[in-house]
Amino acid sequence: MAVLPQVNSTRMQRKEITVTTQFVPPQWAFDFHGHRCPFMPIGYRMGMLAMEKLGVQREQDHGFFVFPELGEGHPQTCMIDGIQVATGATYGKVLIEKTFFGKLAATFYHPDREAVRFALKPTFVDALGKHEFFAYRKRGLEPSQIPATTTNDPHSMGGRPKR
Numbered sequence: 312m313a314v315l316p317q318v319n320s321t322r323m324q325r326k327e328i329t330v331t332t333q334f335v336p337p338q339w340a341f342d343f344h345g346h347r348c349p350f351m352p353i354g355y356r357m358g359m360l361a362m363e364k365l366g367v368q369r370e371q372d373h374g375f376f377v378f379p380e381l382g383e384g385h386p387q388t389c390m391i392d393g394i395q396v397a398t399g400a401t402y403g404k405v406l407i408e409k410t411f412f413g414k415l416a417a418t419f420y421h422p423d424r425e426a427v428r429f430a431l432k433p434t435f436v437d438a439l440g441k442h443e444f445f446a447y448r449k450r451g452l453e454p455s456q457i458p459a460t461t462t463n464d465p466h467s468m469g470g471r472p473k474r
């Protein structure tokens with residue numbers, strides 16, 4: 312089952328991408344993750360959408376499982392921190408396990424409900440790749456070294472609340 316997420320509405324304005332969402336990560340998610348990048352917030356949105364679709368709350372104990380499909384070398388693995396923040400399905404509680412399928416996708420499974428899989432649309436990934444954040448990354452800068460004018464861009468790095 313492949314369910315494409317209604318994660319983002321994107322709009323290109325030169326190098327700018329606007330992400331509007333009802334799911335903006337809390338500040339503690341950025342503190343936990345350690346830097347500002349686009350993929351932690353994307354994982355957060357994916358997790359929130361999965362919980363909404365399944366009709367479940369953030370997992371407090373041990374009843375909700377996530378199987379991210381990202382590979383070992385994917386630069387987008389930051390998504391997994393956002394997924395953990397949103398869902399409460401954490402590595403510490405042994406509720407999340409990578410499949411290494413090499414996809415920008417994850418399956419969310421609740422035994423009392425069903426499973427739902429979300430994947431990023433290639434068109435979205437291509438558009439996001441034009442953001443100047445990735446130009447800095449290609450030059451070898453770590454996300455924490457990228458100027459705040461880029462990483463604090465709420466329109467793309469953390470998403471802008473949907474009105």
Ligand SMILES: [Zn+2]
Nearest residue numbers: 347348351389
């Ligand atoms: Zn990151």
